[in-house]
Amino acid sequence: MRIAVDANGADLGPAEVAAGAAIAAARGITPVLFGPADEIGAVAEGVEVVDSPVSIAKAPEPVSAVRSTPDASIVRAARAVASGDCEALVAGGTTGAALAAALFNVKRATGIYRPALAVPLPVPNNPVTLVDVGANAECRPEHLVQFAHMGAALAQVVLGVERPRVALLSNGEEPTKGTPLLQETYALLAASAGLDFVGNVEGNHVVDGHADVVVSDGFTGNVTLKLIEGVSQMMVGAIRERATSSPRAKLGGLLMRPALRRFRDEIDPEGPGGAYLLGLRRLGVVPHGRFTRYGISQAILLAARGTSGDVVGQTHAALEAAGALRSAPAASVPSR
C-alpha cells in the first residue's frame, strides 16, 4: 500500500520523516515521501522519494499558500492521493495547510459538509475518540451530527468498538445545557438513526469511559485535546519531581520506574499517530509537527490501517444509513 507523506511537515526535518518512513516500510507499507531529496538523503528499502523541495510548512497564511504554491510538497502529496497513485495522505505541519491541500485536491466526499479531525486519545483503560479537534472552529448543528457519525464509524472500523457510545461535549448533562448550537445538536443526535447517543458529557467525564466518541466543535475540541496533553505532561513532570524529593521517595521511584515507563508510553501522544482527517474522498492523517520518527511511523501505519479497514467507505455508509448526508441542491448537479 502506497501512502503519500509530506516530508516537510515535521519540526525535526525531512530526515526524521524518512526515518519514520523506514519503520513503516519494515511493516510492509510503501511510504512515498514528498520533500527535498537532498535533505531526505538515502532511504530504506521500500521507501520512495519524489523530490519536492518547496515547503509551505511555515507559511503564515496556509490556505493562500496552498492555492498559490502548486509545487509545494504538501500539495504534490495531496495530488498523488487524488490521482490514485497513493491511497492516503500523511501531512504534518500546520493543520490549516494539511486541511487546505486535502480539500482542494483530494476533495470532500459526496454529502459531507465539512471534513473533521478525529483523534483516538491515548487514555489508559478508556480509549476515546475526540472529533473535531481543530478543522472547524465554528460549526452548525448538522456539521456536528456528521462528526458524530464519522467518529462512530472510525471507532467501529479502526478501534473495533462494536457499538460506540457517542456523547456531546458540554458544560452539563441536561439537554438544555450549553450554547444554542449544542442544544440543537443534542436534539438532532437524540433523533439520529443508527447512533448510540448517550447524551452530554462534561469535561471531567471525557477520559473516564463515559463514551467511546466525544463530539465537539473544532475550537473546543482543540482546546480539549491540548489540555489533556498538557495536564498529562504536567502530572508526569510533577510526579517525577516528587519521586526525587527525598531519599526514600527516590528509592521508591527507582523501583516503580519500569511500571511508570510503561504508563508514560501508554499516554504518549505519538502512540496513536495523530488525527484522522475524515470526510474526504480518501483518508488523511495529520501527525503533530513535533512528532519524532516514532510518531511519524505510527501516522503512516494509522493511514494504512484506516485504508485497509475502508474508513472512508464505512463512514460514508454510516452517514447514508442515518440520512445524515447533505442532499445536493438540484440546480448545481450537472446532467452527467
Next chain:
Amino acid sequence: MRIAVDANGADLGPAEVAAGAAIAAARGITPVLFGPADEIGAVAEGVEVVDSPVSIAKAPEPVSAVRSTPDASIVRAARAVASGDCEALVAGGTTGAALAAALFNVKRATGIYRPALAVPLPVPNNPVTLVDVGANAECRPEHLVQFAHMGAALAQVVLGVERPRVALLSNGEEPTKGTPLLQETYALLAASAGLDFVGNVEGNHVVDGHADVVVSDGFTGNVTLKLIEGVSQMMVGAIRERATSSPRAKLGGLLMRPALRRFRDEIDPEGPGGAYLLGLRRLGVVPHGRFTRYGISQAILLAARGTSGDVVGQTHAALEAAGALRSAPAASVPSR
C-alpha cells in the same frame, strides 16, 4: 467577619456544611448558616444558624426557582449579604441558582456587564486563575475584557501576583486564531490599559506557567476546569494502579506514598475552596456541590480572605482605571 452560607448547597447535606463552618469558625470567621435547623443540628461556637428549611438545590429550573421561592435558603442567604448583615455569600449546589440568587439580591456592581466565576486552579508550581468557568455560556468581547481585569485583580489581591500575566484561551497563538469572538477580544485586550496581556494560550499551556490568568467564555472555561480535574484524577488513579502492578512496583509505591500523598493534596480540587463569583456589589464564593467539610471550610475562608482584601473594590478600581466599565445609558440612571 460574618459570611452567609447556604447549608442546602452540599451533596453531603446540611450537617456536612455545619462541620465545614466549624472549621472556619475556629479560624475566627462567623459563618451564618441558612438551612434546616433540625438537619444542621448542634453547631460549634461561633457558628450561627438561621432556620431556612426550604431548599431549591435540586430545582430543575434554578432561575425561576429563585424568582418564585423567596424563602429558599440560598435566597435568604443572598438577602443577608445584600442587607449588609453578612459580608459575603457562600453558595454551593447548582451554579445557576447561586448566580441567580446573587444577581437578583446582591446585584451587579456598577458598570459590570456580567458577573463571572473565577477559580484559582490548584496546579503544582504554576497556580493559574481561570475566568469564566461557567457563569456565561455565551459572551461578547467586552464581557471577556471585563473578565480579564477581574481575574487580574483577583490574582493580585488574593494570590499576591504583582503584575499578573493575562492570556486568552484559544486554539492557536496567533491573533487571527479562534472564533470571531476571540479575534475581537484579542484586539481589545492588546489595547487595554493596565493589563499585562501576553496573547493567546493553547490548551497545553494553561497549566505550565505561561500565564497567571487565563480568560475564556464560560462554556469553554467550564469544560477546561472539569477536564483538568478529570485528567488529574485519571492520572492519579492510573498511577496508583501501576504502583500495584508488580511486587517491585508495590514496594516502590509504598516508599513513595508520603510524597505522592502531598502531591494529591496539592491538586485536590477542594483546596482552593471553589470559584469566586465576581462582578457583584459583594463577593460570592461557589464551592462544588460534592465538596466535603474541608472544601466547604476552604470556601468560607476564601470568602473571608477576598472580603478582607477588598476584591470587589480592587476589581472595580482596576476596571475603572482601564476604562473597561460599561457606561450607564443616561435615561436609566435615577436622579438620586
